Amino acid sequence: MTKLQVHYLVGGFRISLGAESATPGPRTHIVNFVRGLDENGCTTRIFLASGFPFMKRFAQIKQTDYAKASESKVWLADAVRLAAAVWCGLNVFCRSLVAPRPEIIYERLAVLQSLTSFHFGKRQAVRIVEANGVLSRETARDRNVLKAERLAAYLERRVLRRADIVVAVSQNLADELVKFASIEPDKIIVIPNGVRADLAEYPRKPDSVRVIGFVGSVVKWHRLDEIIESIAAVANRRGTDLRFEIVGDGADLPNLRAMVEREGLSDLVRFRGRVAPSDAFDIMTGWDIGIASHQKSSSDTMYHSPLKLYEYTALGMSVLCTDSQDARAIARSGADVRIFSGKEDFERLLDTVLSEERRSNSEIEESRQSVVRDHSWRTRAAQVLAAAAR
Numbered sequence: 404m405t406k407l408q409v410h411y412l413v414g415g416f417r418i419s420l421g422a423e424s425a426t427p428g429p430r431t432h433i434v435n436f437v438r439g440l441d442e443n444g445c446t447t448r449i450f451l452a453s454g455f456p457f458m459k460r461f462a463q464i465k466q467t468d469y470a471k472a473s474e475s476k477v478w479l480a481d482a483v484r485l486a487a488a489v490w491c492g493l494n495v496f497c498r499s500l501v502a503p504r505p506e507i508i509y510e511r512l513a514v515l516q517s518l519t520s521f522h523f524g525k526r527q528a529v530r531i532v533e534a535n536g537v538l539s540r541e542t543a544r545d546r547n548v549l550k551a552e553r554l555a556a557y558l559e560r561r562v563l564r565r566a567d568i569v570v571a572v573s574q575n576l577a578d579e580l581v582k583f584a585s586i587e588p589d590k591i592i593v594i595p596n597g598v599r600a601d602l603a604e605y606p607r608k609p610d611s612v613r614v615i616g617f618v619g620s621v622v623k624w625h626r627l628d629e630i631i632e633s634i635a636a637v638a639n640r641r642g643t644d645l646r647f648e649i650v651g652d653g654a655d656l657p658n659l660r661a662m663v664e665r666e667g668l669s670d671l672v673r674f675r676g677r678v679a680p681s682d683a684f685d686i687m688t689g690w691d692i693g694i695a696s697h698q699k700s701s702s703d704t705m706y707h708s709p710l711k712l713y714e715y716t717a718l719g720m721s722v723l724c725t726d727s728q729d730a731r732a733i734a735r736s737g738a739d740v741r742i743f744s745g746k747e748d749f750e751r752l753l754d755t756v757l758s759e760e761r762r763s764n765s766e767i768e769e770s771r772q773s774v775v776r777d778h779s780w781r782t783r784a785a786q787v788l789a790a791a792a793r
Contacts, residue, residue, distance in 0.1 A: 406446040407788070410505040410528075411437060412495065413451045414516030416461035416487060420451065422679040425465050427651070428619065428710055429535075431680065433511065435599055439784030448502060450518065455494040458487065465652060465677075472548065481551040484515045492521035499523040507531060507791050510562070514538050515555050517562050529791045532566035534576060537583050537702065544701040545624065546654070560584040568790055570594050572708035573728050579706055592790045595729050597780040598713035603771040607719050608689045613757060614646045616690035616720075618683055619711050621653030624700045628655075628662055633750045635668055643757060648690070650675040650683050687718050692756060695724035696749075716740070716774045719767040723752055737773040 413433060417426050424430040433449070440447045453462035472480070500523045508528045510519045512535065519525055519532070539555035542548055549555060563569055563584040569591045571577040577591045615634060621627060631647065638645045649659070649672070656674070663672045675686060687693070693715030699705040705727060712729050715722050716738035724730050726742050734740040739762065743749040 406444055407507065408503050408505040409440055409445045409447045409507045409509055410499065410502070410522065410524075411440075411447050411449045412508065412510040412518040412522070413449065413453075414488070414491060414511065414513030414518045416452050416458065416484070416513075417464055418451070419453045419462035420449075422681070425462060425677070427677070427680060427683070429511075431710060432535075432596060435597065435780040436784055439597070439780035439782075440788070442781045443784050443788055445507075445784075445788070446503075448505075450495050450498060452487075452491045452513070452516070452518075455491055458491065461487070474550070477548055478550050481515075481549060485551075488515050488517075491516065492518060496521040496523055504528075507788075509533065509787075510566075511535075512538060512559065512562060514542050514549060515551070515558055517558055519562070519565070529568065530566050531568045531570060531787065531791060532562055533570040533572075534563065534580055535572050536576065536707065537579055540583075540701050546622075556583075566590070568592060568787075570787060572596060573706050575704040575728070576706035579702055579704070592786070594783050594786055595708040595732070595778075596710045596713055597783040598717045598775055598778050600775045600779055600781075602684065602714060602717035603768075603775045605684055605688050605718055607767070609691065609761070610646075610689050612644045612646050613692070614648060614690045615692045615694060615753075616648045616650065616687060617694045617696075617711075618650040618687060618714070621649065621651050621656040621659060623655050624698045625655075625696045626698055627659055627696065629746050630694055630696055630749070631659070631663065631668065631672055633746055633753065635666070635671055637750050637753050637757070638671060641754065641757065645671065645757075646673060647671055648673045648675055648686065650678060650686060652677045684714070684718065687714070687720070690715075690718075690720050691761070692753070693718075693720040693722045693724075695722065695727075695730070697725050697727065712740070713774065713778055717771055719771050721756055721762070723749060723756070733774060733778065736777045737770045739770065 418429045437447045495518050504524045505528050509531045511533045539559045543552035571591050574593050634647050695709045695711050708729050721739040730740050741752045743752050
């Protein structure tokens with residue numbers, strides 16, 4: 404039987420797929436979603452912007468490298484982005500010209516990019532666009548690394564409107580995209596993040612000290628400064644030895660390091676930095692509690708799909724998190740997920756979890772298996788393929 408041909412276009416300049424990727428979240432999503440497509444009988448060819456000639460240097464840029472860039476440097480970066488976008492488009496055209504014709508062109512939305520527009524087979528294929536946010540707005544207003552917001556928003560709307568199907572990672576994002584791009588709601592399907600099945604097989608290594616952890620981008624909208632303050636307050640009230648580990652880097656990391664040193668919290672907080680995915684999972688097997696503190700930024704609602712929730716629960720942790728559709732879905736799968744709203748609520752829930760006996764191994768293993776059964780990447784990919792076949 405002939406396999407379905409899928410061309411997967413990744414326009415984000417900083418995204419790479421190696422173990423040392425500076426963008427671990429997008430890397431995890433892409434690698435595992437493509438694996439899910441292949442498990443559903445597809446042959447997937449990835450067109451990766453950072454893999455094109457002269458583009459590798461972009462993938463080596465870290466968030467902290469441009470956190471304090473001047474306005475003139477950001478304008479210059481926008482000009483470089485535009486030139487690089489045209490170069491990437493030409494690469495897509497040339498490579499798609501000689502590649503087997505795809506039935507599906509799947510583009511991961513990126514700032515100042517419209518790669519499908521350059522694809523030779525765009526008129527014969529189903530065009531699918533995956534949106535993980537309103538990127539022009541996030542990049543300009545939350546990360547402060549884009550000045551050409553109007554041009555970026557124009558291109559973003561154009562890509563969304565020309566798609567046959569738009570994949571949104573949450574219903575909240577789907578609603579925002581309808582308002583942002585004036586597209587029909589029935590054009591959008593909601594496919595959240597998923598989980599690697601093999602994470603449920605990682606052996607847990609609980610510490611004698613209760614360990615709380617966070618993995619991901621260290622940015623302001625995670626409110627990690629407040630999380631650190633709250634954990635310190637609970638530890639002091641209880642007289643309990645705790646440890647809070649942070650895996651990842653980002654623009655807010657220097658501020659957090661300075662805060663921890665200033666407040667004398669070095670014994671409580673441990674910064675692990677950015678590590679390879681396999682090393683991150685090895686560290687996380689020693690955590691009791693995972694933190695996901697996403698807050699809305701320039702959007703009307705918190706519309707992201709926190710990948711860390713799936714990883715935490717597949718590795719057997721209890722989770723304290725802000726509200727999201729993902730959190731509620733994972734809780735329905737039997738994971739220990741507790742939703743907080745605000746600093747006081749977080750401290751109350753943390754105190755409650757610490758007062759309880761640790762869950763039994765059988766409870767933990769049962770919930771791990773339920774999470775990977777209900778939220779696998781193979782299932783997510785199958786949902787996209789079913790929509791494309793309609």
